[in-house]
Amino acid sequence: MTTHTAVDVIRAKRDGARLTDAQIDWVVDAYTRGAVADEQMSALAMAIFLNGMDAAETAQWTRAMVDSGEKLSLDVGRPTVDKHSTGGVGDKITLPLAPLVAACGAAVPQLSGRGLGHTGGTLDKLESIPGWRAQLSVDEVMSQLRSVGAVICAATSGLAPADKKLYALRDVTATVEAIPLIASSIMSKKIAEGAEALVLDVKVGSGAFMKSLDQARALASALVSIGVDHGLKISALLTDMSVPLGRAVGNSVEVTESVEVLRGGGxxxxxxxxVALAKEMLSRAGISADPAAVLASGEAYETWARMIRAQGGDPDAPLPVGQHKHVVTATSDGYLTKLDAYAVGVAAWRLGAGRARKEDPVQPGAGILCLAKPGDKVTKDQPLLELYTETPDAIPAALESLTGGHEIGETPPTRTPLVIDTIRG
Incomplete structure (x- = not known):
């Protein structure tokens, strides 16, 4: 029997060698158990960042992280399909999407996270609904999937504990951007969750983690490859994140906008x-349904209301709005030619909609309403953005973040397609 050591594994990857399955299984398990120290895993993560891992290594790394904890068995009487977004500004798509796909006949186990930095977290948004709770037991998740068809909640601590530990380490060692580690982090949680099919929304643009199309395509390909290796029916949509999605950026404001969509507006x-993501999810789940028609019928809203009530929330309760408001106006006549997603995201974060550290609180009512979007004709002094916060001292920093983030020109800009490409496994 081969005896592995952390130093041998680090040295192998440092020197550009391919890690064996046995080395990967050992080091992930040993790190989870505490037998490999943080400084050793930091060195290995940096070696992976610099020298990469091939598709087989990445798939095995993912498998080892899945095997570090429990795996859910989703026997709920419906085809199961999930969606994951790599994160963006105003990206509230999970909120209308999960009940819509459930209303079409699938079960959607959406185990979500909280926001960090300029990209909002799904759980933070939903926690602005009075009474709603994110923490559910496995039994509660299963019961809700059977009765409602959709659940949006926090992941249980038993799913892929190796990822939770490694994720925190990567955050403080400048190794977050390594595509094999990003891909295995996302996919280990999704595979452990137990859905039969998965659709990925890989964002590209200023407000996304991946700024270039080449980067986003490489990540999407890596994610799909891992999914195929693990027997998932999987697709990845590459979608534009150079402009905020919708008009609301924050927490309660995004819930309000999601409800508008579910009620037939928005x-x-x-x-x-x-609708594009719903079509792909239903196709992967083997369900023939027209999500646009179901959305228009109001059935998706009824599923939303049942989902919120099942988790203790009141879907009819008024939502908080920041008491302090500041309006940004147009400086000239013309067309709005630019509204930078990153600038708006950082401004919302500074207003209190996001957090700098995982333990920071968020303000449910903080956020930004984008009253105009690129292509809209505007006049001098017309309101462009409304900023909301409970902490007025945060407004100057938010305005500083918006400097250069919007521009007005004489001609409307060329529209970038929202869905750029689709990669299917």
């Missing part, structure tokens, strides 16, 4: 992306 881009 911004065109939110409807377009929600």
């Amino acid at each position: 911004p065109a881009d939110i409807i377009e992306l929600t």
Whole structure:
């Protein structure tokens, strides 16, 4: 029997060698148990960041992280399909999407996270609903999937504990951007969750983690490859994140906008992306249904209301709005030619909608309403953005973040397609 050591594994990857399955299984398990120290895993993560891992290594790394904890068995009487977004600004798509796909006949086990930095977290948004709770037991998740068809909640601590430990380490060692580690982090949680099919929304643009199309395509390909290796029916949509999605960026404001969509209204881009992802999810789940018609019928809203009530929330309760408001106006006549997603995301974060550290609180009512979007004709002094916060001292820093984030020109800009490409496994 081969005896492995952390130093041998680090040295192998440092020197550009391919890690064996046995080395990967050992080091992930040993790190989870505490037998490999943080400084040793930090060195290995940096070696992976610099020298990469091939598709087989990445698949095995993912498998080892899945095997570090429990795996759910989702026998709920419906085809199971999930969606994961790599994160963006105004990306509230999960909120209307999960009940819509459930209303079409699938079960959607959406185990979500909290926001960090300029990208909002799904759980933070939903926690602005009075009474709603994110923490559910496995039995509660299963019961809700059977009765409602959709659940959005926090992941249980038993799923892929190796990922939770490694994720925190990568955050403080400048190794977050390594594509094999990003891909295995996302996929280990999704595979452990137990859905039969998965659709990925890989964002690209200023407000996304991946700024270039080449980067986003590489990540999407890696994610799909891992999914195929693990027997998932999987697709990845590459979608634009250079402009905020919809008009609301924050927590309660995004819930309000999501409900508008579920009631048959809301911004065109939110409807377009929600329906596109729903179609792909239903196709992967083997369900023949027209999500656009179901959305228009109001059935998806009824499923939303049942989902919120099942988790203790009141879908009819008024939502909090930041008491302090500041309006940004147009400086000239013309067309809004730019509204930078990153600038708006950072401004919302500074207003209190996001957090700098995992333990920081968020303000449910903080956020930004984008009253105009690129392509809209505007006049001098017309309101462009409304900023909301409970902490007025945060407004100057938010305005500083918006400097250069919007521009007005004489001609409307060329529209970038929202869905750029689709990669299927």
